[in-house]
Amino acid sequence: MSINPELAGRVYPAQEPYVVGREKIREFATAVKATHRAHFDLDAAASLGHDDLLAPPTFAIIVAQRADALLVNDPDSGIDFSRVVHADQRFTHHRPIIAGDELVATLHVDTVRAMGSGAMISTRAEITTVAGEPVATTVSSILVRGEDQ
Numbered sequence: 001m002s003i004n005p006e007l008a009g010r011v012y013p014a015q016e017p018y019v020v021g022r023e024k025i026r027e028f029a030t031a032v033k034a035t036h037r038a039h040f041d042l043d044a045a046a047s048l049g050h051d052d053l054l055a056p057p058t059f060a061i062i063v064a065q066r067a068d069a070l071l072v073n074d075p076d077s078g079i080d081f082s083r084v085v086h087a088d089q090r091f092t093h094h095r096p097i098i099a100g101d102e103l104v105a106t107l108h109v110d111t112v113r114a115m116g117s118g119a120m121i122s123t124r125a126e127i128t129t130v131a132g133e134p135v136a137t138t139v140s141s142i143l144v145r146g147e148d149q
Contacts, residue, residue, distance in 0.1 A: 002078050002117065002119075003077070003078045003112060003118070003119035003121070003144055004076055004077055004078045004112075005112055007109045008110070008112045010109045011107065011108050011109075012067060012074075013106055014067075014104035014106045015066065015067075015104065017103060017104050018062065018063050018103050019100075019101075019102050020059075020098065020099055020100065020103060021099060022052065025053045025056075025059065026039065026040055028062070032058060038050065038054040039053060039054060039055070040053070050098050053098060054098055060091055060097060060135070061089070061091075063104075063125070063127050064125040064138040067125045068140065072084070079121075079144055080144070083118070083144055083145040083146075084142050084145075085145065086141075087141040087142060088139070088140065089138065089139070089141075090139045090140075091136060092138075092139075094136060094137070097135060097136070101129060101135070102129060103129060103135060104128060104129075105126065105127045105128075106128075107124070108124045108125075109122075110123060110139075115146075116146055118143060118145045119144050120142070121141065121144065122140070122141045123139070123140050123142075124138070124140075125137070
């Protein structure tokens with residue numbers, strides 16, 4: 001199946017909230033080698049003015065990938081995940097992510113560009129609190145290789 005060119009402009013609405021936990025922040029920080037004490041210690045986070053542990057900037061990918069899964073798992077998309085190459089990822093933070101946040105993401109398919117028998121798909125995940133406060137925007141591009149590539 002080829003990539004559906006009508007994906008451009010599609011919006012996948014927010015699903016259930018992701019609750020940011022202290023241990024998830026600590027585990028993520030350890031995994032990405034983020035060593036700032038505010039990721040691990042409440043007093044260090046408080047000294048920076050935060051009510052709880054501060055997540056590393058790339059923590060937003062956890063919420064964004066949950067939204068990306070809606071596109072990848074959409075049978076109408078034509079995406080075979082085994083043929084996906086991640087091409088680009090960018091983050092714009094509107095405010096820090098801290099433990100206790102309940103976050104949701106709305107996924108926008110911004111562009112679909114045919115490339116031979118494959119396609120480059122650019123998406124944007126708008127991450128907010130459940131109350132609608134903007135938290136982060138992630139922009140991602142994936143290359144879906146065609147069967148002959």
